[in-house]
Amino acid sequence: MSEFMDAPGPGRSPTARRASRSAGRPRLRAASARRTDSQDAEAPGFPGAQNAEAALEDAVPSASERVVHHVRVLLEQGLLKPGDRLPPERQLAVEAGVSRSSVRVGLRALATMGVIQSRHGSGTYVVDGPPMLESEPLRYLATLHGFSRDEMFEARRLLEVGVAGLSAERATGEDLAAIAEEVTSMFASIEIPHDFLVHDIRFHRAVAAASGNPILASLVEMVSAVFYKRRRETVARARDLKESAEMHRRIYMAIRQRDTTAARALMNEHLQQSWQAQISEET
Numbered sequence: 001m002s003e004f005m006d007a008p009g010p011g012r013s014p015t016a017r018r019a020s021r022s023a024g025r026p027r028l029r030a031a032s033a034r035r036t037d038s039q040d041a042e043a044p045g046f047p048g049a050q051n052a053e054a055a056l057e058d059a060v061p062s063a064s065e066r067v068v069h070h071v072r073v074l075l076e077q078g079l080l081k082p083g084d085r086l087p088p089e090r091q092l093a094v095e096a097g098v099s100r101s102s103v104r105v106g107l108r109a110l111a112t113m114g115v116i117q118s119r120h121g122s123g124t125y126v127v128d129g130p131p132m133l134e135s136e137p138l139r140y141l142a143t144l145h146g147f148s149r150d151e152m153f154e155a156r157r158l159l160e161v162g163v164a165g166l167s168a169e170r171a172t173g174e175d176l177a178a179i180a181e182e183v184t185s186m187f188a189s190i191e192i193p194h195d196f197l198v199h200d201i202r203f204h205r206a207v208a209a210a211s212g213n214p215i216l217a218s219l220v221e222m223v224s225a226v227f228y229k230r231r232r233e234t235v236a237r238a239r240d241l242k243e244s245a246e247m248h249r250r251i252y253m254a255i256r257q258r259d260t261t262a263a264r265a266l267m268n269e270h271l272q273q274s275w276q277a278q279i280s281e282e283t
Contacts, residue, residue, distance in 0.1 A: 063098040067106025070096040071115070075126070083128035086116065114218075156223050157271045160204060163220060164251065164267035166211035168260040175210035179252050182206055186245040193235045196245075201228045203248050207267075210255065234281035247273065 061069065070092065074080040086092065086107075093100045107124060110116045118124050167175070182203035189195035201224050208220035238244075247270040254262035 063096075063102035064105040064109060066096045066098055067092065067103050068109055071106070071110060075115075080126050082126050084126050085122075086124045086126065088123075152223075152226065153271075153275050156227065157268065157275075159216070159219060159223065160208070160271060161264050161268045163208045163211045163213075163216050164255065164263040165260045166213060166216070167207050168255045168258055168263040170212040171210035171255055175206070176252075176256055178206040179203060179210065179255065183245070183249050183252050186241075186248055190241045190245060193238050193241065194232060196238075196241050197228065197232055197235045200244070200248070201225075207251070207255065231278060231281075234278065237281045238277060239280070240277075244270075244274070244277070 071080070071086070080086070087095070089100050089103045089107075092103045096103065096106075098106075107116065107118075111118065114127060116124050117127055171179070182199045185199040186196055186203065189199060204224050205217070205221055208217040211217060247266070251263060251266045251270060254266055
């Protein structure tokens with residue numbers, strides 16, 4: 001219709017025609033601007049679109065995450081229990097709606113979390129027994145954030161001193177037998193530093209298990225693994241393992257006698273001595 005209005009015709013001067021055309025231009029520019037704004041908003045590089053895409057990516061789990069979620073739901077619903085064998089990969093793939101390769105990635109993630117374990121020639125099972133935390137994440141965090149060895153030792157001391165007190169309160173006869181076995185093994189391996197270190201770590205884990213708190217036991221398991229990997233490089237230079245074995249025996253006796261105060265104090269003293277011994281081995 002504008003074409004007909006702008007066309008020269010009877011009764012309209014050139015000036016009027018120019019005015020008519022000028023009056024229409026701003027509207028065209030405004031419409032063009034609106035189209036450009038709309039196009040920019042939909043363009044991939046527009047910040048609003050990028051934020052929306054990022055939010056969408058965060059909201060949609062990956063295929064492997066769907067596998068992890070599916071297994072968690074099976075555990076929560078009681079369809080899988082500790083010690084149970086997981087369904088075959090093909091069945092998990094169908095149930096989770098993912099490929100078998102995604103199932104493998106998800107299962108590796110669950111294994112890293114300590115939820116499942118693979119048994120050669122048998123299949124994949126839900127972990128049975130006390131929970132376990134892998135030490136590698138802590139080692140990576142220590143490297144990434146520059147945890148000092150003093151900070152790591154302080155964390156260990158605060159954790160294990162409290163655990164020793166709980167063990168003195170709660171240890172069962174079976175717990176005491178497990179702790180005593182490691183003490184005996186330490187005395188038997190005084191001349192073999194690496195074997196001694198293995199029984200030393202097992203002693204601390206047995207004390208943690210005797211606390212009756214699986215969370216604390218898992219934390220001690222994780223932290224002790226970090227210290228083991230570091231100490232095994234220097235333990236051959238240890239000077240007096242007999243004194244260390246005797247200190248472990250005293251801690252065991254305090255736990256056996258239900259002496260919470262003594263158990264905490266002796267564990268603190270032992271860890272201080274152990275720390276000084278490790279420093280001397282490294283220098």
